[in-house]
Amino acid sequence: MAIKYGFGKMVDFSFAQTIDRVTHVLQEEGFGILSDIDVAAALKKKLNKDIPPYRILGACNPPLADRAIAAEPSIGLLLPCNVVVREDGTGAVHVEFMNTDAVLQLVDKPGIAELASDVRQRLERVMAAV
Secondary structure, eight states, X not given: OOBTTEEEEXXXXXXXXXHHHHHHHHHHTTOEEEEEXXXXXXXXXXXXXXXXXXXXXXXXXXXXXXXXXXXXXXXXXXXXXXXEEEEOTTSOEEEEEEOHHHHHTTOOOTTHHHHHHHHHHHHHHHHHHO
16 A cells, blocks of 8 residues: 555455454554444444445554653644554455654654654554564
8 A cells, every 4th residue: 555644455364353463463562442433334324335344443552642742732633543444345454554654744843753753663563463
């Protein structure tokens, strides 16, 4: 996947296995899941529209979030780090991660670029391990 605001890959696991695996590997990197949005279920309920499985996991590493908020209290507008697990129309499963470098460049504060780089490295390790 080549977009400025994210990075990811296709995996050889089922959708459910991928959710479990991503959650586990995020925990190993110090992230917990603050939110779990089932977009497919929401669209079915609100619009009666069927789409392939699509979940947005809001991942947070508390010590890193604390550092970010201490540096810039309004940075919560850019948190948590979103991870998308989705199935495409062919049944392939994709895992996509927010590019913290791109998103946090919006914040011009000392220490934020270093923090964003740290978070990105952790998310890249998660992607590699999935």
